[in-house]
Amino acid sequence: MxxxxxxxxxxxxxxxxxxxxxxxxxxxxxxxxxxxxxxxxxxxxxxxxxxxxxxxxxxxxxxxxxxxxxxxxxEPDPIRQGRAAAEVAALRKTRWEPQVDVQVELRQAEVVHATLAASIEEVMTDLQDGKRIDLDRLKDGVDAMIDSILRNPTAFVWLKEMKRRDNYAYQHAMGCAILAASFGRHLGLERPELQLLALSGLLCDVGKTRVSTGLLHKTTPLLRDEFEEVRKHVEHGLEIIDSTPGLSPKLREIVATHHERHDGSGYPWKLHGSDIPIFGRIMGIVDSYDAMTNARPHAPGRSPHLAVNELYQQRGKLFQPELVEQFIQNCGIYPTGSLVELSNGQVAVVTDVHSLKRLRPRVMLLLDADKSPLQQFRVLDLGEVDKDDKGQPLSVKSGLPSGAYGIDPVELFLH
Known part of the structure; x- marks a missing residue:
């Protein structure tokens, strides 16, 4: 039984x-x-x-x-669903509007991104060497990142997609921090809560610095005892947090519960539904999405579009449906950084999404209909343009896997 x-x-x-x-x-x-x-x-x-x-x-x-x-x-389902919807709605305490154009913010965001990246790498190295977290440095980087995300959230999310590296631990920490702050902004959280979510994103898997690197880099499926050993990273992370003065109990709670799941199948305590603190539920979605879109030793990265589809399929199972729907509203059906094929055969990368027109993002055209590179890349807002140059209806036909047609966005237009 x-x-x-x-x-x-x-x-x-x-x-x-x-x-x-x-x-x-x-x-x-x-x-x-x-x-x-x-x-x-x-x-x-x-x-x-x-x-x-x-x-x-x-x-x-x-x-x-x-x-x-x-x-x-x-509780009957309608009562439970009403309570869950009210809980998510209660998160909204403010409404953030973009202050600058994404192209303007990109210049500032690149500097902040590089500084925060260096901080994360230093923290990872320090922990592996048995040193403590330099909390002040991390907080400074988080504050600067949140400034950028509040001015325009697309710039930092865009940089996250374009500056992927081979170091999964570094990428995952950075990705979770950016996505958590961006999602929190969408939900209408106030600045202190955005800081809490972003710092929690940086530290949610910090316990993996105490897990064998051989296990973390294993390319074949983990055995049962190996899987249990990796799961202990939550326990190790809490030990690290408890030994770091200045971290809040709320942050500890998020790190402790970001692997719990809506249906009780998560770990370490198999909490169900609203028994999981809401910020833990939020971080669970963020952590899962970023993990799916990053290449890991045992699995290739999925395209952002496929990762969004997976979250949608798991709503009501692994994740709270209302939060999944809000996450998709924030990042779009075709998230920033996704490669897509348009109805006329052209290939583009998504550069921005519209919360009310999730199927019609802003894109940068990269390949022509015959899949040859365009001499000059062109930005097209499908939220405003519904026909191509030949007067035919224009839309996103499908999402493409990362690296489709040999496209490396960094090589193509960031260098």
Whole structure:
């Protein structure tokens, strides 16, 4: 019998000695309990759970069964969905508007990107050498990045796509920070929350500096015990964060829960749905998207378009549907940096997306209909242009994999 079929949900008024509490209606991190799952052995533990929670889950195989009078049945789907939608809507405290054109911001963003990249690499090296995180330097880089993202979010996301390197750890930290801040801006979070998300993005996988490099660079599927060893990076990351003065409990919570999943299949504590703190849910989406779009030792990178499709397929399973929909609104069906083929056969790279016209991004044309390079690249906003030069309807026909037709955007037009 699997654990979910052994669990029953009860109100806390039904708690008694001898019961095994497997899950709470809030993260274990918010409680004084050291273990994720406890067998009740004292009235003090009963009283503490009754103060903290409205309902809990009891494992009937590991402890006493509850009185049926206290069974708490799950909320009907419409009520649960309404509550989830209201929670996401409540995140919006402000509305950010672009202050400058993306081409103007690119010049400033490149300098900030290079500075932050150097900071991340230094932090990774320091941790591998047993040193502490230089928090002040990281915070300075995050502040400068957020300034850029608030002026125009597209520039930094664009640079993330164009400046990929072979160092996955570095790329992933940078990518998560940029995407988290950009997504938070879209959700309407205020600046301190954007700083928290961006810094959490930089540090969410910092525990991997204590995992064997042989495992992290393994090109074949991990064995069960190897997989469990890699999963310990969350535990290692929390140890690093706990030893770093100046990091907030909220950041610790995000790092602790960014691998939890909506359906309870995540780790380390198999939290479900709203039991996962909302910033942990946000970081889970960001972390997964960036991992899919980066080349890893055991898997090639997917195109941004395919990664968005995967997130969409996993809504309601691995990820909260309302947050997935907001993420796609932010990055578009064809995200910045995606290669696409247009209906007339031309090939382009997406340079900006429209939140209200997600299928009609702004693109830079790279190849002609016969797939030969254009002598001069041309920017085209499909949100404003609906016909090609021959008067035929123009749209995105499909997304293309990274490197299609031998295209390297860096070589083509950033150098």
């Amino acid at each position: 699997d654990i979910q079929s052994r669990e029953v949900r009860i109100t806390v008024q039904g708690l008694t000695l001898g019961m095994y509490v497997s899950r709470l209606d809030r993260p274990w991190l918010e409680t004084a309990f050291l273990m994720q799952g406890i067998k009740i052995t004292s009235e003090d533990e009963v009283a503490m759970l009754q103060r903290l929670c409205n309902h809990v889950w009891i494992d009937v195989e590991l402890g006493a069964s509850p009185d049926p009078r206290y069974l708490a049945f799950a």
